[in-house]
Amino acid sequence: MKFRSPLRKFLRCSAALLITAILAASLLSAAASSPKERASAPLTGRRSFDIISGNELFEAEITLSLEEIKARKDDSDEYIPHVWPVRFSDHGYISSEFGPRIDPVTGEGTEFHGGVDLADQPGTKIHASASGTVTEAKDSSGFGLTILIDHGNGYETRYSHCNSLLVSVGDTVSQGQIIATMGATGRVTGVHLDFRVYVDGEAIDPLTVLDAQD
């Protein structure tokens, strides 16, 4: 017995180590697969995981944490973007989210999509997500007819691929005001609004600041 005891102890330890390793491996693979599963979930309401995966994958481009964004989000402040720029009709849907994606025009190569694409009927009204001053209202090559609004607090919002622009540079706009109509100008595959939100010049996931949808 004296002779076998250390061997048993060794075997027991080895078994415990093996079980621990298997558990750790299965936990890691579950963690690795979860963003994919979430990414394929139905596109409803506000989702906040994109900025986290963006951070992991594109650290150089996204430096604001979700906590920092949440700390700055204030739905009672009309100068902080939170109103949806499109009130979807029955045909409306989110056609592309913020984050890495395959180039939608060529169908090959990856790009970082710095906004959220909201698709609906041509001519759908586009609303200012927050009050502010129009700093750009022009045809911006690949982005087509584009409006940029400075909200005066580090926040800016950009509205691209419009069909028509209803405000001019220097105009002050109020939250919810109609500023443009939806179109397909610039480099697009279809009618949609490309909506972007910047904090101190950095693009953040617009779905992290927009109100939850019903």
Ligand SMILES: [Zn+2]
């Ligand atoms: Zn887009």
